Amino acid sequence: MKAGSKFLNAVSAFALSAGVVASGAGAVVVASALSAEAAVIQKIDVRGAQRAGAAAVRSNLTIRPGVNFSNSDIDESVKRLYATGFFSDVKIAVSGSTLVVTVNESQLVNQVVFNGNRKIKDDKLQSTVNTQPLGPYSEAMVKADIERIREAYKQIGRSDVQITTQTVPVGQGRVNLAFVINEGDRTKISDIKFIGNSAYSSSRLHDVLVTKESGPLSFLTRKDVYTEDKMKADEEALRKFYYDHGYPDFRIVSSDAVLNEAKNEYTLTFTVEEGARYRFGNVTVDSTVQGLDASALKNVVQTNAGDVYKASDVQKSIEAIQKKVAEAGYPFARVTPRGDRNFQTNTIGLSYLVDQGERAYVERIDIRGNTRTRDYVIRREFDMSEGDAFNQLMITRAKRRLEALGYFSKVNITTQQGSAPDRVVIVVDVEDQSTGAFGIGVGYAANDGVVLEASIEEKNFLGRGQYIRVAAGGGLNDSRTYSLNFTEPYFLGYRLAAGFDVFKNQTSSNDYYDYNEQGFTLRVTAPITETLATTFRYTYKEINYDGTNDWQTNLSQPFQDLVRGGDYVQSSISQTLTYNTLDSMTLPREGIYASVTQEYAGLGGDSQFYKISGRARYFQLLSDELDMIGQIAVGAGHVVATGDHLNVFDQFTFGGRQVRGFKNDGIGPRAGSDAIGGTTYFNASAEVSVPMPALPQDAGLRANFFADAGTLYGNDVPVASGLQSDNSIRASVGMGVTWASPFGALRFDYAVPVAKEDYDREQRFRFSMANQF
Known part of the structure; x- marks a missing residue:
């Protein structure tokens, strides 16, 4: 045997006998030879799992006796054990033919309580935090829960809420956790400003927004609560307002919310560019679908030459044409509006083109985010179901219906590729809101x-x-x-x-x-x-x-x-x-x-x-x-x-x-x-x-x-x-x-x-x- 071969065999034997240690961030290989070739162990020895039990530790390992394993298996096993949250430290080592797994168990949460909260009830906060009774206690998880509670208070207009925690050991590795909450005063909206508007006064635009400035009765209406979602809704409301009043070039340059922490008040500023006001020019309907008479579709168009440009009328016209075309036996036909802008006369000519769209079918409708509203309440607002021809306009109509119900604070509908090129998955994301009222x-x-x-x-x-x-x-x-x-x-x-x-x-x-x-x-x-x-x-x-x-x-x-x-x-x-x-x-x-x-x-x-x-x-x-x-x-x-x-x-x-x-x-x-x-x-x-x-x-x-x-x-x-x-x-x-x-x-x-x-x-x-x- 050559000297080089003897040296390599000696290194390999040393590596297997010395073992591999994994801790903290991952596995550390003591001998590099293990990286090159797989190892096999005969048994697994678990140490320190007094509450969790050895079986629970073994179930989270990717390493099995008699099966080859490598460094990546050790890394994955360490990650899985940490991910359970029940262990504060994990070490994995190989000793001969035995895999030794040593763990330090985290403290368990005996009880979670909330002190000082009046505006948000305990059951609501309990569903907000991830730390739960009989679960592991984790500093990182508690910090994340504090941010979740803070965000919940922001949603009701309490941005200056202060949250601390207290832990009390109760023996046997268990602790009681208390979130101590100082709710503070309501965060008001002192001013809503508009920059760049000339066609409409700031007073008129105030009426368009969902968010309102604070007033004597704001504590009842809750319309002066600032959230990012409401800010986005206000931006969309402004766009819709301008698009429906003849300003297709309108855009929001920026929208800012500045909190004055000393006064606990927000100032909202919308910077806009209105653009020129347009009217409809010549309106036509064209069709490339064989057998479809385009002239018969002109009667359902709601955009007339000379009228002020209105985006909602364009949408209504598309829907009306689409419905007429589908009734004529062309379910996959597509309606596309094409604009011809005249900058001298400030008019937009419209041509509605009807062509044969791609054949696509609805594979399924996935509904997410509804914690209270039943799935069927959402599904029934769609004029299509699984297996029907896919129609984007029906998606738009369903979104409008869902928003009109008043059950949801947010409705978002997207599509994904299905299991085949001609299959579409419709994804409906909603967020329930309060629907009860005392009047x-x-x-x-x-x-x-x-x-x-x-x-x-x-x-x-x-x-x-x-x-x-x-x-x-x-x-x-x-x-x-x-x-x-x-x-x-x-x-x-x-x-x-x-x-x-x-x-x-x-x-x-x-x-x-x-x-x-x-x-x-x-x-x-x-x-x-x-x-x-x-x-x-x-x-x-x-x-x-x-x-x-x-x-x-x-x-x-x-x-x-x-x-x-x-x-x-x-x-x-x-x-x-x-x-x-x-x-x-x-x-x-x-x-x-x-x-x-x-x-x-x-x-x-x-x-x-x-x-x-x-x-x-x-x-x-x-x-x-x-x-x-x-x-x-x-x-x-x-x-x-x-x-x-x-x-x-x-x-x-x-x-x-x-x-x-x-x-x-x-x-x-x-x-x-x-x-x-x-x-x-x-x-x-x-x-x-x-x-x-x-x-x-x-x-x-x-x-x-x-x-x-x-x-x-x-x-x-x-x-x-x-x-x-x-x-x-x-x-x-x-x-x-x-x-x-x-x-x-x-x-x-x-x-x-x-x-x-x-x-x-x-x-x-x-x-x-x-x-x-």
Whole structure:
């Protein structure tokens, strides 16, 4: 044997007998020969694992007796043991044919408690931290948990929170861990600035943002809480605003949030470039798909030459064309808008190109991040499922629907390559947010004065997407209202909103009679298009009139008959057709909301009639800069008896809800001093609203100037004598203030009748919830 070979064999033997040691950062090879060739051990000796046990240590090793191993196996074994968190030190050595694993066990956490927290409850913080009872105690993990708690407090506007920890040994290697929290004061937003804006004032842009400056009621609205996610949402809101108002070149140069730690206040600054304002130029539709007539698609386009450029109209046009093309039998066709910009005339010509896209199918839909909302609640907002043709526009529509639900603070939808080139995986990332609310409503009724209503509602009941509301209210003169509302938005798996309403109302006329009604409504709403829906209802109502001691001398004949009769039953079915193109249901600036309802009563009970009524409201933004909104409303109704005659409670009542300046039943036929309603009404109104001058728009106060007109006439109730009725027009003019308060939208109106009859009843001041749709 050569001398060199003998030397190598001696080194190899020394390496195997000396062994390998691994600790801390990884494995250290004592003899380099082990790097060149694998080793084999016959057994594993575990030392120091008193609580964890030798079996738990062996299960985290990649080394097995009788199987070759190398340095990389030792490195991986050390990493796995450290990753469990149960060991503070790990050493691995080879002694002859034995692998010796020596560990020092970490302390175990016996209990985790939180002290000083009031704004965030213990269970919420417990789910935030990674350190858990019976788990290992790690300094690194505790430091990371402190940052997680700090971030949770930032989300509720407490950026100056201070967090420390205390540990108390309890024996047997266990410790109690306490997070000591000083929540501090609320971090406010002192100022929101805009730099570079000229087309719109800073005051107007403030109204676009989700984040608001701190005010006296900010502790209720929580809109003055700064987070990075809200900052990004504000940036997106600004882009959408400008893109929809003719500024396609708009961009945000920078957005900064500076915290003044001494005052615990943020200053937000948005630096923007608006660019030029554009209008639509020539608009065409072209198609490369054989057999598809492009000219037939032009009718569904919503971008018209000469109109101010609006990105949302481009998107709506794409969706409308895509839907039309799919209905024609081309599910994979793709619609691509192409712009032709004219810098001299500031116009953008549009050409919608329809071509045959690539064939792709949905392999699956992955949903992530929903901790409360059920998966099926999210899936049902997609017009596609596994195996269907992939359509990017349906993804956009689903995202819009999910955001409109109000269940999530964030919705992000992306796509990934599936298991084959023609397969697509849709990934939906959401973040649940609070959907419950406690409300206090304030109103004013002619007979009851100030009326209060307290309500509890949940828009995503048990994460099922169901709506439930319980409310109770009352006035100063013994009026009482109770209601329970429930809606299942996808009844039997279809896009049918089915629900019920249970109600009980009690009012009093003070001198003459008490009126009580109770009953229920069953309803189902079906969408016809994106803007058109129909609702069917069945209503059962029990009505009771109870006369006072003076009723015989003071009540008119219809009411005397009612009081003698005592209890009445009204059983009816109705159908409502609703058309809605409003851009917002809380503060609409553009669009139409119209509804027509027909009702038939006679399915048993004491009422027999056919009733039809309708109402339409049109909104138009009169001035972008001033945020001046114009509104025109019209309404009409007619009821006819299908039996002998109508009851008093079957006829329409008319007054301050339609023509301000009058009591709720202050207009129309009267028998003596009592309103008996009428069979026919018409009304119209015009209104202009602007933000209150000299106040920031964040205050939510708007001034309203209006003119109302209308009439109620006709009577089919038997009246012995004293009937007063005519069809003359009543009218009023006035002004008011609307406040988007934390308790709901409140409205204060003062109107002066300018056309009325002597027997009408006035009520010039009106304090109520703002008009609901």
